[in-house]
Amino acid sequence: MVNSDERCLLGCGNIELFFFYHHPASLSKAMGLNHHVRGSQMSQSDSVDEDVQAFLPDQDQLHTYDDLTKVNPVTPTTVLKCLQARYRMKVFYTHAGCTLVALNPFQSIPDLYSLDVMKEYHCAPQPQEFKPHIFIVAEKAYRNVRSQLEPVDQSLVVSGESGAGKTWTSRCLMKYYATVAASSSVLKSQNTVKRIERRVLDSNSLMEPFGNACTLRNHNSSRFGKYIQLQLDRCQLLVGASVQTYLLEKTRVSCQPANERNFHIFYQVTHQASTCSNIYIFYCLTEDCFQDTVEAMDHLGINAEKQQQIFRILAGILHLGNLGFSSSVDESQPCNLDEKAKGFLHRAAELLCVSAEDLQTCLRVQTLRAGKQNMLKPCSQAQCIVRRDCLAKLIYAHIWSEFLDVYGFECFHINNLEQLCINYANEKLQQHFVAHYLKAQQEDYVSEGLEWSFIKYQDNQSCLDLIEGSPLSVFSLLNEESRLNRDSDARALKVRLEKELCGNANISWHKFSQVPHFTVAHYAGKVSYQLEGMVEKNKDPVPPELISLLQKSDNQLLQQMFSQHQTENSTKGLSKVTVVSKFKNSLESLMKILHATTPHYTRCIKPNPECKPLMFKKQEVVVQLEACGIVEAIHISAAGFPLESLESQRKRILSGCAFSIQCCWRRYQERRRRTRQQSASLIQAAVRSWLVRKKVQRWIRAARVIQSAWRRWQSLADAELDDSMDLMEERVPALGSEIRERGSVQLSTIHEPVTVRAWPMGLALASAPRITVSLTSTGFQKMLSLLNCLNLISRKGEYKAETNQCTRELASIRAEPQVSKRHFKKNFNPYIFHT
Structure with missing residues (x-):
């Protein structure tokens, strides 16, 4: 199945998922993935039984171990035996410390993902007490965003081998978030949420036919990358979703490896050709999902007229693939079309709404610019085929909707640039897991003063240096070769790789191989990549004649898609950005987002390579366990703190109430200030009253002294005045x-x-x-x-x-x-x- 990276930024700011910026937040899902191939063989079943007996005499109870950290001793064999026992009991999810292990049942189990089960996990006070399930991981991320004062974006990283069940897991996660975030009492909000929910779910129904194909390892393998961001507001309601896509495998449109198929949409269209006007029937495998694709288009707002234009273009691409060329006797003349191809040429031109003569000229004649003059040069047979394939890939790439689904680790019989980019993306995701948990967790234990001996783990930094390092790496040498104005030489490129990168232990070569290639030791196993055509794919050249042809099309959709394309590719003096450079920049931007989130890991395991229901092959599973670091993660979780303590739970609960605590603290401080002010006022009033009373008492005592003295003086003055008056009357008788x-x-x-x-x-x-x-x-x-x-x-x-x-x-x-x-x-x- 497909890998997918789904990131929900919850936030009111940004869960911006997560985030809300406070404008909304978003819940982010990162369904990113790792994969790997078989590399090592596992020990015999007898040794497995011996290891199991060492910690559990009664093997009938193995299926009861919901968390692999309870296994003692922790070895690949004991872990494998527990997973096998649970798989036989149809228990497909198991905790492994910080990681959830999901085994692909390869059959439909509707009751395991029903709406009632979603509500049960969402409404549970402690979902961790339930049986392991992908909904536990989803609910944990959802509650982390909801319970924090400042929402932190959450990422859900779902990894596993191609066909391990990542696409199905991503569907379950999207449906879960669309369901739990869609409850509202406001009718307008309900309608908005339901519309977004419908579009988010239908986007998968549209992406898979256009971006998935049948490969040797997976019948529904994603051949593109997508990044989904679900946005929630402060009330944890779904308010929006954004999608970005990365690196569609365009080469599959024109050429498929043996026993593999083209994209699903071509088989759906041809199977339903009788119901679609102007679409010619091709021999193909039966596909019965065409109606689901049409319904998804309707829900996403693609009207019937635009749908017919898309189907006509797809049919035109199929007819382009039937064009054959034969070399002309005169090299100065263009190549000749095969007799059978002439009918396909007219049908393709009719479906693409272009002139058949212009189409034939663009495919057979090349325009060269020498200064201000244009020169016409006939193309060779190989060049005509390349231009035909380039036109088909160019049209299909522009039809492709925008959505991300990170690939699984891949190793086919023939691997080229696409597989190198896919495995490079999985190396980055594995490094994210190593840096965030295996390395950071042990460093935290040491910094906290715990007695801890480091557990060895596989660090893939040297492999990343080989692929993307500076100044010399596979990508840098590919870009240098792509910028040279000359035909690519696979053998010369191999010689240069051997010379410049021989010091890296992760790259090797088969000296006696006749096909130029190199082998990279990925964390999941060794993969050999062919160098033939790798430089041309990295250049991804688009002849300007093809752009001009499509711009003249009467098909409105083609005109709209290529209206700005010529100005982007005809700019002089600027070197064209290569495929690996664009993919590297996009992946670095994605990793920056993931590093800023709180990750939640889910490891999908493929029980058997045949994709048969309930078949468990030990050799297949143990290699995947070793490659993705499950055993090391269990070691660290078991030796450290596999379960959250009461203190951490209390801390998490209180941190979720931080906003209320701060408000209460501010109210307490204000109340204490008022109380102190009132107390101070009462004290001051009492002191002032006491001082005034003392002052009045002093005044009263002083007044009494004055009154006493005055009365004494008054009495003396009265007596003296009487004597003076009598004397005056005697001396002045006749005044x-x-x-x-x-x-x-x-x-x-x-x-x-x-x-x-x-x-x-x-x-x-x-x-x-x-x-x-x-x-x-x-x-x-x-x-x-x-x-x-x-x-x-x-x-x-x-x-x-x-x-x-x-x-x-x-x-x-x-x-x-x-x-x-x-x-x-x-x-x-x-x-x-x-x-």
């Missing part, structure tokens, strides 16, 4: 006759000065140079109220006393400047004083 003016008395007219013995009033009168004394009925007492606060120096001055009436009663004294007043209890007669 009225001396008054010159009614209501006023000049103090200076008194011949004998009168001494005011009341010292407070005397000080008040003596303090100012000029004092006016006002006579009222009550003002005098008010004025005397503040005399005890004055501290005045006695000075001479003139004073004037005024009366408000002709009576001899003095009511008050007003002095300038105004001074404090003290109350006096008695009135006295007015006099004029002179001091």
Whole structure:
């Protein structure tokens, strides 16, 4: 089956899968894959039984081991025996530490992937407590995105040999995410999710016929690469999906190895030719999936008119493949078409909506540019065949939809550039597994201070250096040969590879082989690659005459596909990017995405090479276990921490609630600040109240002292004033006759000065140079109220006393400047004083 890499970025940001950017996030699936070929032979069954007996006397209980980390000792034979026992009991999934092992049953088991089973795993509080299943891996990635404050993209890496069941696994993962992420109470959201779900699932139904083919190792082998990204929002609802494709095996359109087939779509179309207008019937194998392909096109928005255009183009490609050429006697003349080929030429031109004469000219005549002049050169028979195949591959590649499905490891009788790129991709994915788990996990144990002895594992870095390294590698030498403006020579390329790369232990050659080739020791086994035609495939040249021909087509789809193609290929001064360079750049971009995610690994195992149901061949399985590093992963998981402890579970739960914890912490800090502020206010109010009370108490005590002193002084002043008044009345018997003016008395007219013995009033009168004394009925007492606060120096001055009436009663004294007043209890007669 196919390998596939499915990556769901969950996020509201980006699960961007994962991610949501916060715009949506996405859940990302990376169904990437490794494969391998048989390399080593396993030990005899007797030794297997001995190893098994060492840890489990009762072999009837082997199928109960859901996790291979419980096996002791961990050896390839004991692991193999457990898998075999479970496979016989029709248990196809087994945990192996951080990895899930999936055995391909090669038969349909509907109840194992039903909707009820999906809901059961999705709604379970602890899905890990259930039996091992691919849905456990899917649900774990889904919950990781949902439970984190900042969503982290999750990648699901499904690996295995070609035919191990990766395509089926990818289908199950896509259907699971489309199902669990499609629940919403809003009708609009439900419609959107269901539409996306339908398109995601139908994309597989469309990709497989156009991108899969029957090979020797797999009846439904993916011949392309695809990268799927499912996008989720903050509510974990499916809001979008994006697809990218990589390296379609275009050569299969024109040439297939022995006992292999072309892409499925050609057999579907020819089988249903009677129902499609203007499609001519070919002899082919029976295919009955054409209606499913048409329905998938309908769901993906490809209308009936466009479908007919696609089918016409596919039929035209088939007719192009029947064109045959024979060399002309005169080398200056173009090659001749075979008699049988003339009918195919007109049919192909009719289906492609181009002129038959223009089509024939493009295939037989080459246009050369010398400066500003164009020269026509007849093509040889081999060149005509190459141009015919190039036209067919060019058209099919542009029809191809965009979707990614990473290949499985491949080793055929004839391997060329396509297989080299496929196996290079699987080497990168294996390195990702090694770097992320086998290496990083052991380094974490050492950094945490645990007693740990490193477990040896197979590191494929040297193999990657051989393929992609700098400055010298297989890819770099291929690119150099491709940029040279000369015909490729396979033997010369082999000599150069031997000279430049002889220092790498992962490359070898058969010295006595007549076919130029080289052998690479991949992590999954040795694979030999033929050099014949590899440089031409890397160049992937497209004659400009073919582009011009297709741009003149009356088929709207062809016009649309090739409208911008000429400008891209006719640019002068820029070297054309080679196939391996484009594939390497695309794969590096994909690996950057995978390194930024949290990976979840699933290893698909092919039980037998014949793809027969419930047949388990030990030699076939043990080689796959050794190649993909399952045994080493079990060793590390068993010796380390194969199961999550309670502390880690608590940490994961709390980390999922980090947002709530932060909100609660902020609310707690705000509440504590308000409490402290209120407490401080109460304390300050109490202190201020106490200080005020103390101050008032001091004032009260001071007031009492002042009042006591005042009363004492008042009593003395009353007595002294009475004595002074009596003395004054005796000395001035006839004051009225001396008054010159009614209501006023000049103090200076008194011949004998009168001494005011009341010292407070005397000080008040003596303090100012000029004092006016006002006579009222009550003002005098008010004025005397503040005399005890004055501290005045006695000075001479003139004073004037005024009366408000002709009576001899003095009511008050007003002095300038105004001074404090003290109350006096008695009135006295007015006099004029002179001091």
